[in-house]
Amino acid sequence: MFSVTVKRIGRPSHQAEPSYPEGDGRLILPRPLRRVVRFLVSLGSGRIHIPAHVGTVSALAFFAVTGLYGMSLGGHTDAVAQATTTAAGFAIDDVKVSGNSETSEIEILQLLGLDGTTSLVALDVDAARQKIAKLPWVENVEVRKIYPKTIEVKLKERQAYAIWQHGQELSLVEKGGSVIAPLRDNKFSELPLVVGRGAEVAATSLEAEFAKWPEIKARVKAYVWVSGRRWDLHMDNGIAVKLPEDDVEVALARLSKFMKEQDLLERDIAAVDLRLTDRTAIELTPEAMARRQLVLDQRTKELKKAGQNI
Incomplete structure:
Protein backbone atom coordinates (compact mmCIF):
# COMPACT_ATOMS: atom_id res chain seq x y z
CA MET A 1 0.00 0.00 0.00
CA PHE A 2 1.09 3.57 -0.59
CA SER A 3 1.10 6.29 2.06
CA VAL A 4 0.26 9.88 1.10
CA THR A 5 1.87 12.80 2.90
CA VAL A 6 0.24 16.18 2.59
CA LYS A 7 2.67 19.19 2.87
CA ARG A 8 1.22 22.60 3.48
CA ILE A 9 2.48 25.41 1.24
CA GLY A 10 3.09 28.78 2.92
CA ARG A 11 3.62 29.71 6.49
CA PRO A 12 0.70 30.06 8.88
CA SER A 13 0.28 33.54 10.30
CA HIS A 14 0.88 32.29 13.82
CA GLN A 15 3.36 29.46 13.21
CA ALA A 16 5.33 28.67 16.30
CA GLU A 17 9.09 28.63 16.18
CA PRO A 18 10.45 25.05 16.04
CA SER A 19 11.71 23.78 19.32
CA TYR A 20 14.58 21.46 19.70
CA PRO A 21 15.36 19.20 22.58
CA GLU A 22 17.95 20.54 24.89
CA GLY A 23 21.44 19.31 24.27
CA ASP A 24 20.91 18.23 20.64
CA GLY A 25 23.99 20.33 19.57
CA ARG A 26 22.17 22.69 17.19
CA LEU A 27 23.10 26.45 17.10
CA ILE A 28 20.12 28.71 17.64
CA LEU A 29 20.61 32.19 16.12
CA PRO A 30 19.16 35.35 17.68
CA ARG A 31 15.93 36.54 16.05
CA PRO A 32 17.48 39.58 14.12
CA LEU A 33 20.18 37.36 12.61
CA ARG A 34 17.64 34.75 11.45
CA ARG A 35 16.12 37.31 9.05
CA VAL A 36 19.52 38.18 7.61
CA VAL A 37 20.30 34.50 7.07
CA ARG A 38 16.95 33.90 5.40
CA PHE A 39 17.57 36.92 3.07
CA LEU A 40 21.04 35.64 2.11
CA VAL A 41 19.69 32.14 1.45
CA SER A 42 16.91 33.54 -0.73
CA LEU A 43 19.40 35.75 -2.57
CA GLY A 44 21.71 32.81 -3.21
CA SER A 45 18.92 30.56 -4.40
CA GLY A 46 17.68 33.12 -6.91
CA ARG A 47 14.31 33.69 -5.33
CA ILE A 48 15.09 37.47 -5.02
CA HIS A 49 15.57 39.34 -8.33
CA ILE A 50 18.08 42.25 -8.43
CA PRO A 51 17.63 44.72 -11.33
CA ALA A 52 20.50 45.15 -13.78
CA HIS A 53 23.25 47.75 -13.05
CA VAL A 54 22.28 48.11 -9.39
CA GLY A 55 25.82 47.20 -8.41
CA THR A 56 27.35 49.76 -10.77
CA VAL A 57 25.02 52.52 -9.60
CA SER A 58 25.65 51.66 -5.97
CA ALA A 59 29.41 51.73 -6.48
CA LEU A 60 29.25 55.11 -8.22
CA ALA A 61 27.05 56.50 -5.47
CA PHE A 62 29.46 55.24 -2.85
CA PHE A 63 32.44 56.83 -4.58
CA ALA A 64 30.51 60.10 -5.08
CA VAL A 65 29.59 60.34 -1.42
CA THR A 66 33.14 59.48 -0.43
CA GLY A 67 34.52 62.16 -2.78
CA LEU A 68 32.13 64.83 -1.46
CA TYR A 69 33.03 63.96 2.10
CA GLY A 70 36.73 64.18 1.26
CA MET A 71 36.29 67.56 -0.47
CA SER A 72 34.41 68.86 2.54
CA LEU A 73 37.15 67.77 4.92
CA GLY A 74 39.87 69.24 2.69
CA GLY A 75 38.05 72.53 2.08
CA HIS A 76 37.92 72.05 -1.71
CA THR A 77 34.14 72.19 -2.18
CA ASP A 78 34.10 75.77 -3.56
CA ALA A 79 36.96 75.08 -5.96
CA VAL A 80 35.24 72.00 -7.36
CA ALA A 81 31.93 73.88 -7.67
CA GLN A 82 33.72 76.73 -9.50
CA ALA A 83 35.40 74.35 -11.93
CA THR A 84 32.24 72.34 -12.57
CA THR A 85 29.92 75.28 -13.22
CA THR A 86 32.56 77.13 -15.26
CA ALA A 87 32.93 74.09 -17.52
CA ALA A 88 29.15 74.05 -17.89
CA GLY A 89 29.22 77.56 -19.43
CA PHE A 90 28.70 79.84 -16.41
CA ALA A 91 32.08 81.60 -16.37
CA ILE A 92 31.65 85.35 -15.77
CA ASP A 93 32.77 87.35 -18.81
CA ASP A 94 30.88 90.65 -18.36
CA VAL A 95 30.59 93.07 -15.42
CA LYS A 96 28.23 96.05 -15.79
CA VAL A 97 28.98 98.90 -13.35
CA SER A 98 26.70 101.94 -13.11
CA GLY A 99 26.38 104.96 -10.81
CA ASN A 100 30.12 105.33 -10.26
CA SER A 101 31.79 108.70 -10.71
CA GLU A 102 34.61 108.60 -8.16
CA THR A 103 34.81 104.83 -7.65
CA SER A 104 37.14 103.04 -10.06
CA GLU A 105 35.82 100.03 -11.97
CA ILE A 106 39.20 98.39 -11.46
CA GLU A 107 38.68 98.53 -7.68
CA ILE A 108 35.31 96.83 -8.08
CA LEU A 109 36.72 94.08 -10.31
CA GLN A 110 39.51 93.43 -7.83
CA LEU A 111 37.04 93.09 -4.97
CA LEU A 112 34.88 90.70 -7.00
CA GLY A 113 37.97 88.53 -7.41
CA LEU A 114 37.35 87.69 -11.07
CA ASP A 115 40.13 85.75 -12.79
CA GLY A 116 38.51 84.65 -16.06
CA THR A 117 37.34 81.31 -14.66
CA THR A 118 35.09 82.56 -11.85
CA SER A 119 31.68 80.91 -12.00
CA LEU A 120 28.51 82.98 -11.83
CA VAL A 121 26.76 80.17 -9.95
CA ALA A 122 29.41 79.93 -7.24
CA LEU A 123 29.91 83.71 -6.77
CA ASP A 124 28.78 84.91 -3.31
CA VAL A 125 26.96 88.18 -4.08
CA ASP A 126 26.44 89.04 -0.40
CA ALA A 127 30.17 88.85 0.28
CA ALA A 128 30.88 90.91 -2.86
CA ARG A 129 28.34 93.53 -1.78
CA GLN A 130 29.92 93.86 1.67
CA LYS A 131 33.39 94.33 0.18
CA ILE A 132 32.30 97.00 -2.32
CA ALA A 133 30.29 98.85 0.36
CA LYS A 134 33.55 99.50 2.24
CA LEU A 135 34.97 101.66 -0.56
CA PRO A 136 35.18 105.30 0.59
CA TRP A 137 32.81 106.85 -1.96
CA VAL A 138 30.14 104.13 -1.85
CA GLU A 139 26.93 105.00 0.02
CA ASN A 140 25.10 101.82 -0.98
CA VAL A 141 25.51 99.12 -3.61
CA GLU A 142 23.50 96.38 -5.31
CA VAL A 143 25.15 93.29 -6.82
CA ARG A 144 23.01 91.08 -9.06
CA LYS A 145 23.59 87.95 -11.14
CA ILE A 146 22.31 87.93 -14.71
CA TYR A 147 22.56 84.42 -16.10
CA PRO A 148 24.44 82.94 -17.75
CA ARG A 158 28.39 109.95 -1.45
CA GLN A 159 28.33 113.68 -2.35
CA ALA A 160 31.24 115.96 -1.39
CA TYR A 161 30.03 119.17 0.28
CA ALA A 162 33.22 120.89 1.43
CA ILE A 163 36.97 120.57 1.87
CA TRP A 164 37.96 120.34 5.51
CA GLN A 165 41.44 121.42 6.62
CA HIS A 166 42.48 119.97 9.96
CA GLY A 167 46.14 120.56 10.72
CA GLN A 168 48.01 119.91 7.50
CA GLU A 169 45.45 117.42 6.19
CA ALA A 181 38.32 110.59 1.61
CA PRO A 182 41.54 112.65 1.59
CA LEU A 183 41.76 115.37 -1.05
CA ARG A 184 44.12 114.14 -3.78
CA ASP A 185 43.77 116.61 -6.66
CA ASN A 186 42.19 119.89 -7.79
CA LYS A 187 39.00 118.30 -9.04
CA PHE A 188 37.03 119.69 -6.08
CA SER A 189 38.66 123.11 -5.91
CA GLU A 190 35.27 124.84 -6.31
CA LEU A 191 34.02 123.46 -3.00
CA PRO A 192 34.19 125.74 0.07
CA LEU A 193 37.24 125.32 2.30
CA VAL A 194 36.42 125.07 6.01
CA VAL A 195 39.22 125.25 8.57
CA GLY A 196 39.46 124.25 12.20
CA ARG A 197 38.34 121.67 14.70
CA GLY A 198 34.60 121.05 14.35
CA ALA A 199 34.39 123.07 11.14
CA GLU A 200 33.33 120.02 9.12
CA VAL A 201 30.13 119.74 11.19
CA ALA A 202 29.46 123.48 11.56
CA ALA A 203 29.74 123.90 7.78
CA THR A 204 26.31 122.29 7.37
CA SER A 205 24.66 125.70 7.89
CA LEU A 206 26.87 127.69 5.50
CA GLU A 207 24.82 127.03 2.39
CA ALA A 208 21.65 128.42 3.98
CA GLU A 209 23.37 131.38 5.67
CA PHE A 210 25.01 132.62 2.45
CA ALA A 211 22.12 131.84 0.09
CA LYS A 212 21.03 135.53 0.08
CA TRP A 213 24.54 136.90 -0.37
CA PRO A 214 26.07 135.31 -3.48
CA GLU A 215 28.34 138.33 -4.04
CA ILE A 216 29.96 137.72 -0.65
CA LYS A 217 30.11 133.94 -1.04
CA ALA A 218 31.82 134.28 -4.41
CA ARG A 219 34.74 136.12 -2.76
CA VAL A 220 35.24 133.85 0.26
CA LYS A 221 38.40 131.78 0.00
CA ALA A 222 38.11 130.00 3.36
CA TYR A 223 35.73 129.73 6.29
CA VAL A 224 37.65 129.52 9.58
CA TRP A 225 35.75 128.14 12.58
CA VAL A 226 36.88 130.12 15.64
CA SER A 227 36.67 128.71 19.19
CA GLY A 228 33.85 126.40 18.17
CA ARG A 229 31.44 129.37 18.09
CA ARG A 230 31.67 131.59 15.02
CA TRP A 231 33.19 132.10 11.56
CA ASP A 232 35.97 134.27 10.19
CA LEU A 233 35.76 134.78 6.43
CA HIS A 234 39.08 134.94 4.60
CA MET A 235 38.39 136.76 1.35
CA ASP A 236 40.13 136.28 -1.97
CA ASN A 237 42.23 139.46 -1.50
CA GLY A 238 43.44 138.50 1.98
CA ILE A 239 40.98 140.57 4.05
CA ALA A 240 39.50 138.80 7.10
CA VAL A 241 35.85 139.44 7.95
CA LYS A 242 34.94 138.56 11.55
CA LEU A 243 31.33 137.46 11.89
CA PRO A 244 29.40 137.38 15.17
CA GLU A 245 28.27 134.24 16.94
CA ASP A 246 24.61 135.22 16.51
CA ASP A 247 22.70 137.38 14.01
CA VAL A 248 24.96 136.34 11.14
CA GLU A 249 22.38 137.46 8.59
CA VAL A 250 22.37 141.01 9.96
CA ALA A 251 26.17 141.16 9.83
CA LEU A 252 26.23 139.91 6.24
CA ALA A 253 23.65 142.54 5.28
CA ARG A 254 25.93 145.26 6.67
CA LEU A 255 28.92 143.87 4.82
CA SER A 256 26.97 143.71 1.56
CA LYS A 257 25.95 147.35 1.98
CA PHE A 258 29.55 148.46 2.62
CA MET A 259 30.71 146.54 -0.45
CA LYS A 260 28.17 148.19 -2.71
CA GLU A 261 28.31 151.74 -1.36
CA GLN A 262 31.94 152.12 -0.29
CA ASP A 263 33.87 149.35 -2.07
CA LEU A 264 35.02 148.28 1.38
CA LEU A 265 36.81 145.11 0.28
CA GLU A 266 38.77 147.04 -2.36
CA ARG A 267 40.49 149.22 0.17
CA ASP A 268 43.87 148.72 1.79
CA ILE A 269 42.59 147.05 4.93
CA ALA A 270 43.46 143.87 6.81
CA ALA A 271 40.20 143.03 8.60
CA VAL A 272 36.58 144.03 9.08
CA ASP A 273 35.11 143.29 12.50
CA LEU A 274 31.33 142.85 12.44
CA ALA A 288 48.24 151.55 5.23
CA MET A 289 49.04 152.25 8.87
CA ALA A 290 52.46 153.62 7.87
CA ARG A 291 50.92 155.83 5.20
CA ARG A 292 48.26 157.03 7.61
CA GLN A 293 50.93 157.85 10.19
CA LEU A 294 52.86 159.88 7.64
CA VAL A 295 49.72 161.85 6.80
CA LEU A 296 49.02 162.47 10.48
CA ASP A 297 52.59 163.56 11.13
CA GLN A 298 52.50 165.90 8.15
CA ARG A 299 49.21 167.37 9.31
CA THR A 300 50.59 167.89 12.81
CA LYS A 301 53.57 169.79 11.42
CA GLU A 302 51.36 171.97 9.29
CA LEU A 303 49.15 172.77 12.26
CA LYS A 304 52.16 173.72 14.38
CA LYS A 305 53.53 175.91 11.58
CA ALA A 306 50.18 177.60 11.16
CA GLY A 307 50.02 178.27 14.91
CA GLN A 308 53.43 179.85 14.94
CA ASN A 309 52.49 182.22 12.11
CA ILE A 310 49.48 183.54 13.91
Missing part, protein backbone atom coordinates in the same frame (compact mmCIF):
# COMPACT_ATOMS: atom_id res chain seq x y z
CA LYS A 149 27.59 85.13 -17.62
CA THR A 150 26.96 88.68 -16.33
CA ILE A 151 27.34 90.53 -13.03
CA GLU A 152 25.51 93.86 -12.54
CA VAL A 153 26.83 96.35 -9.94
CA LYS A 154 24.77 99.48 -9.18
CA LEU A 155 26.33 102.15 -6.96
CA LYS A 156 25.05 105.22 -5.18
CA GLU A 157 27.99 107.44 -4.25
CA LEU A 170 42.77 118.16 3.61
CA SER A 171 39.71 115.90 3.46
CA LEU A 172 36.47 115.84 1.50
CA VAL A 173 33.39 115.79 3.73
CA GLU A 174 29.66 115.27 3.27
CA LYS A 175 27.09 117.87 4.27
CA GLY A 176 26.64 116.25 7.67
CA GLY A 177 30.38 116.39 8.35
CA SER A 178 31.30 112.75 7.66
CA VAL A 179 34.72 112.40 6.07
CA ILE A 180 34.66 110.76 2.64
CA ARG A 275 30.97 141.19 15.85
CA LEU A 276 29.38 144.26 17.44
CA THR A 277 25.90 145.18 16.26
CA ASP A 278 26.26 148.95 16.77
CA ARG A 279 29.62 149.55 15.13
CA THR A 280 32.04 148.26 12.52
CA ALA A 281 35.76 148.17 13.27
CA ILE A 282 38.30 148.39 10.45
CA GLU A 283 41.88 147.16 10.80
CA LEU A 284 44.38 148.63 8.34
CA THR A 285 47.28 146.78 6.81
CA PRO A 286 50.79 147.67 8.11
CA GLU A 287 51.47 149.58 4.90
